[in-house]
Amino acid sequence: MKITKPTLLLDEAKCQNNLNRMKAKAVNTVFRPHFKTHQSVEIGEWFKEAGITNITVSSVSMATYFASHGWINILIAFPFNILETNAINELPIMVEVFLTVESVETVKHLGQNIERNINIYIKIDTGYHRTGLAADRNNTIEKILSEIENYDNLKFTGFLAHFGNTYNAKNTLEIKHIYQDSLRIMQTLKERYYEKYPQLIISIGDTPSCSIIETFEGVDEIRPGNFIFYDLMQLQLGACEEQDIALALACPVTAIHPDRNEIVIYGGAVHLSKEFLIKHEGIKTFGKVVELNETGWSKSLPDTFVSNISQEHGVIKTTTEIIKKIKIGDIIGILPVHSCMTANLANAYFNLENSLIEKTRS
Amino acid sequence: MKITKPTLLLDEAKCQNNLNRMKAKAVNTVFRPHFKTHQSVEIGEWFKEAGITNITVSSVSMATYFASHGWINILIAFPFNILETNAINELPIMVEVFLTVESVETVKHLGQNIERNINIYIKIDTGYHRTGLAADRNNTIEKILSEIENYDNLKFTGFLAHFGNTYNAKNTLEIKHIYQDSLRIMQTLKERYYEKYPQLIISIGDTPSCSIIETFEGVDEIRPGNFIFYDLMQLQLGACEEQDIALALACPVTAIHPDRNEIVIYGGAVHLSKEFLIKHEGIKTFGKVVELNETGWSKSLPDTFVSNISQEHGVIKTTTEIIKKIKIGDIIGILPVHSCMTANLANAYFNLENSLIEKTRS
Numbered sequence: 140m141k142i143t144k145p146t147l148l149l150d151e152a153k154c155q156n157n158l159n160r161m162k163a164k165a166v167n168t169v170f171r172p173h174f175k176t177h178q179s180v181e182i183g184e185w186f187k188e189a190g191i192t193n194i195t196v197s198s199v200s201m202a203t204y205f206a207s208h209g210w211i212n213i214l215i216a217f218p219f220n221i222l223e224t225n226a227i228n229e230l231p232i233m234v235e236v237f238l239t240v241e242s243v244e245t246v247k248h249l250g251q252n253i254e255r256n257i258n259i260y261i262k263i264d265t266g267y268h269r270t271g272l273a274a275d276r277n278n279t280i281e282k283i284l285s286e287i288e289n290y291d292n293l294k295f296t297g298f299l300a301h302f303g304n305t306y307n308a309k310n311t312l313e314i315k316h317i318y319q320d321s322l323r324i325m326q327t328l329k330e331r332y333y334e335k336y337p338q339l340i341i342s343i344g345d346t347p348s349c350s351i352i353e354t355f356e357g358v359d360e361i362r363p364g365n366f367i368f369y370d371l372m373q374l375q376l377g378a379c380e381e382q383d384i385a386l387a388l389a390c391p392v393t394a395i396h397p398d399r400n401e402i403v404i405y406g407g408a409v410h411l412s413k414e415f416l417i418k419h420e421g422i423k424t425f426g427k428v429v430e431l432n433e434t435g436w437s438k439s440l441p442d443t444f445v446s447n448i449s450q451e452h453g454v455i456k457t458t459t460e461i462i463k464k465i466k467i468g469d470i471i472g473i474l475p476v477h478s479c480m481t482a483n484l485a486n487a488y489f490n491l492e493n494s495l496i497e498k499t500r501s
Numbered sequence: 502m503k504i505t506k507p508t509l510l511l512d513e514a515k516c517q518n519n520l521n522r523m524k525a526k527a528v529n530t531v532f533r534p535h536f537k538t539h540q541s542v543e544i545g546e547w548f549k550e551a552g553i554t555n556i557t558v559s560s561v562s563m564a565t566y567f568a569s570h571g572w573i574n575i576l577i578a579f580p581f582n583i584l585e586t587n588a589i590n591e592l593p594i595m596v597e598v599f600l601t602v603e604s605v606e607t608v609k610h611l612g613q614n615i616e617r618n619i620n621i622y623i624k625i626d627t628g629y630h631r632t633g634l635a636a637d638r639n640n641t642i643e644k645i646l647s648e649i650e651n652y653d654n655l656k657f658t659g660f661l662a663h664f665g666n667t668y669n670a671k672n673t674l675e676i677k678h679i680y681q682d683s684l685r686i687m688q689t690l691k692e693r694y695y696e697k698y699p700q701l702i703i704s705i706g707d708t709p710s711c712s713i714i715e716t717f718e719g720v721d722e723i724r725p726g727n728f729i730f731y732d733l734m735q736l737q738l739g740a741c742e743e744q745d746i747a748l749a750l751a752c753p754v755t756a757i758h759p760d761r762n763e764i765v766i767y768g769g770a771v772h773l774s775k776e777f778l779i780k781h782e783g784i785k786t787f788g789k790v791v792e793l794n795e796t797g798w799s800k801s802l803p804d805t806f807v808s809n810i811s812q813e814h815g816v817i818k819t820t821t822e823i824i825k826k827i828k829i830g831d832i833i834g835i836l837p838v839h840s841c842m843t844a845n846l847a848n849a850y851f852n853l854e855n856s857l858i859e860k861t862r863s
Contacts, residue, residue: 143584144562175812197813198767200506217813218755220767221830222505241756244829269814270756270765303811393580394603394632403632405560405582409845409863413775449665450537450841451559451579451863452631467606468583479812483771484846486862500848500862501771501813 140493142470145406146389147481149368149488149496150435153385155185157366161349162189168355171195171214171342173364176479179488179498180208182367195362199223204499206234214342215239216299216362218262218270221248228254239299241272243282250290259287260299260342263328265321267303274324277331284332297340297359298328305347311377318348326357350378368478371427375416386481386488387429387436387472390453392465400457402465406473407451412480418444426473428455435491436472445473502855504832507772508751509843511730511850511858512797515747517547519728523711524551530717533557533576533704535726538841541850541860542570544729557724561585566861568596576704577601578661578724580624580632583610590616601661603634605641605648612652621649622661622704625690627683629665636686639693646694659702659721660690667709673739680710688719712740730840733789737778748843748850749791749798749834752815754827762819764827768835769813774842780806788835790817797853798834807835 162170172186175197183194183205193212196202202213203226213230214237221244230236236255240246241262249257261283264271272279287293302321308314325341332339344362350373355361368386369379390406415423426445429436440461447454453473457465465471475481482488488496524532534548537559545567548556555574558564564575565588575592576599583606592598598617602608603624611619623645626633634641649655664683670676687703694701706724712735717723730748731741752768777785788807791798802823809816815835819827827833837843844850850858 141584143588144560144582198506217767218765220506220753220755222503222753222832226505242829245755248830268761269809269811269816270758391582391584393582393607396632399630403580405579408774408776408842412770413842414770447631449631450845454631467604468610470584480770480775483812 140489142389142391144391145410147410147485147488148387148389148431148436148472149490150385150387151185151490153383154182154367157369157379157383157385158185158189161363161366164349164353165355165361168358169193169340169360171344171360171362172367173197173216173344173362174205175201176364176367177482177498178204178500179496180205181496182498183208183210195364198501199226200501201499202230202236206230211235213237214260214362216301219245219249221245224249224252227257230255237296240283241270243279243286246283246286246293250286250293253292256292256294258294258296260296263298263300263325265300265302265324266317267301269301269303271300274328295336295339297342298325299342300325302343302345302348305345306372306376308347308376311351314347314351314376314378318352322357346373347376347378365479368482370478370481371416371424371474371476372414381439381474384474384478386478387431387474388426388481389431389470389472392467392469392471395462395465395467397459397462400459400462401446402455402457402462404453404455404471404473405451406453408448409450410481410484411445411448411453411473411475412477412484413448414477414480416476422446424476425453426475428457429472429474431470431472439474502851504751504753506753507768509772509847509850510749510751510793510798510834511852512747512749513547513852515745516544516729519731519741519745519747520547520551523725523728526711526715527717527723530720531555531702531722533706533722533724534729535559535578535706535724536567537563538726538729539844539860540566540862541858542567543858544850544860545570545572557726560863561588562863563861564592564598568592573597575599576622576724578663581607581611583607586611586614589619592617599658602645603632605644608645608648608655612648612655615654618654618656620656620658622658625660625662625687627662627664627686628679629663631663631665633662636690657698657701659704660687661704662687664705664707664710667707668734668738670709670738673713676709676713676738676740680714684719708735709738709740727841730844732840732843733778733786733836733838734776743801743836746836746840748840749793749836750788750843751793751832751834754829754831754833757824757827757829759821759824762821762824763808764817764819764824766815766817766833766835767813768815770810771812772843772846773807773810773815773835773837774839774846775810776839776842778838784808786838787815788837790819791834791836793832793834801836
């Protein structure tokens with residue numbers, strides 16, 4: 140395939156490395172990767188070949204997509220949307236479905252309307268404060284547990300948390316502390332309910348802490364997703380090395396401005412998303428720039444970054460030296476700030492052998 | 502249709518008002534609306550019914566989409582990507598194609614490889630500094646003009662600018678000043694080349710200035726796009742009223758946190774985009790909140806806004822009074838920060854009669 144417009148390239152070898160590294164750490168813990176990052180049945184096969192059978196998704200639509208391609212143990216890690224109860228009923232009969240709840244109302248609605256067996260995680264907030272119940276809300280937790288028991292086809296699986304506050308950490312030490320403090324909260328909760336529910340598990344798993352922590356002692360299940368691709372945000376957090384980043388958006392150069400060392404590419408917010416990082420002194424970056432080559436791409440070019448982005452345009456700031464080598468019609472690669480967002484915007488990936496890798500879109 | 506997941510609602514009457522208002526101002530100027538905002542053949546029909554025949558798009562893919570649905574006068578307002586020359590050759594033969602260039606190399610490549618007649622605008626930078634040639638770069642402009650003359654099937658149409666710096670203006674007065682200063686630059690340029698090219702036109706058209714300016718005296722062509730939907734960014738700029746905003750994302754409520762006056766909705770960055778505005782003191786907002794009703798939606802709720810967003814989750818900050826009235830399973834509306842981004846993420850729109858309005862996606 141000749142690239143003529145923004146095209147999302149995927150380095151499968153990097154994905155396999157990322158997958159193997161995470162899998163090797165996940166001993167004595169269930170590895171239930173989050174598939175919202177790639178949204179691809181073909182990439183899902185790589186996980187299947189690595190022995191993965193249980194997966195996580197973030198919407199009923201994604202559950203339907205993966206279920207229709209043979210996945211039979213699916214957790215929808217999102218506060219269950221009761222309006223989609225019918226869609227859950229319609230999932231293939233052989234699929235074991237796991238839902239996340241945090242209110243009695245949701246359990247009641249499920250119990251009264253669901254027509255299959257459902258496994259239920261209670262969502263716990265360990266400090267991120269996006270959603271979930273604080274671990275000390277015993278009263279609500281017990282009401283939810285007792286509501287679950289009112290229905291034969293609902294079963295309590297355990298407690299689930301996303302330590303998303305690791306994304307705001309300043310360094311890897313802070314990520315470790317967030318992990319340890321949050322895990323302690325989850326373990327205390329497990330101890331509290333263990334006697335009554337000896338099968339209960341705790342499920343955690345953001346990519347920053349899962350990448351940095353060396354062993355998952357005392358963790359029953361991990362659910363990282365982003366690690367399969369990584370990105371500049373994870374690099375900045377210290378969760379990966381640049382060489383682990385498995386996605387690059389290939390973009391044609393359409394204009395060159397040597398007077399201000401800027402290059403305009405066809406590749407904008409509809410390809411990369413509007414996600415940015417602050418480099419320093421308030422300077423935003425929407426991506427790093429790499430050279431594409433036969434075997435993938437180079438290290439990121441020094442002092443070169445996507446400084447601005449609009450619907451289809453990307454503007455790259457670079458150096459006098461680099462700009463001299465770039466011509467209109469060249470194709471350059473952009474390492475994304477947030478690979479989940481960039482991947483979601485693509486219709487498909489292309490691997491380094493130029494084969495299309497299918498995916499869905501949210 | 503019963504809404505069960507994030508659904509992009511479109512108020513056609515508001516679109517028609519926005520269209521009629523802009524069209525009424527566009528006397529003695531060609532109104533060539535930008536279709537990148539809606540990316541919809543059906544919405545395109547509303548423009549056709551209003552007498553519009555010439556359109557603007559921002560990619561060759563969009564040109565192909567609209568050309569395949571009967572549009573025969575299409576400007577691709579993006580520094581032409583020479584790698585897509587074949588796709589231009591393949592557009593239906595009856596389509597009159599307008600491209601934007603800003604380098605001799607691009608014109609040369611076009612001249613040598615194009616197999617149809619092409620009309621060429623030279624892209625001018627009047628102060629936005631995204632791309633384009635500064636108006637005083639006579640030497641380059643003349644080289645481009647003389648390169649165009651080397652090829653029988655290339656024809657110079659005129660000068661094109663996007664006054665995108667209006668988006669950074671602090672108030673409507675500043676927008677007017679940017680408009681006047683930028684227009685003067687374009688008019689001076691026209692005067693300079695008018696003798697040699699008496700047919701040459703100047704083409705401008707960002708939504709902020711096109712909405713605020715009362716008459717387009719001395720402007721040959723305008724190309725606003727966003728005005729068909731408007732959004733919170735345009736509202737903040739003073740380019741529209743809240744009642745003009747024609748899009749709202751309908752989102753199910755999935756969790757409620759009365760302890761901190763927060764509601765969690767199914768509706769995140771994959772639906773709204775990561776675009777935000779700064780409310781005050783660094784507080785970000787990703788959308789305003791409205792109540793949906795039989796005839797559309799209410800005014801935005803006071804002290805209520807989307808305060809955080811991740812892949813599928815939206816977090817709404819609200820008041821003690823409002824949160825009491827909201828239940829899990831309710832559907833609420835979000836007015837988007839940037840309708841072009843939100844629309845691009847949707848597979849389709851739904852009008853207030855619950856009919857699907859088709860669109861494409863970048």
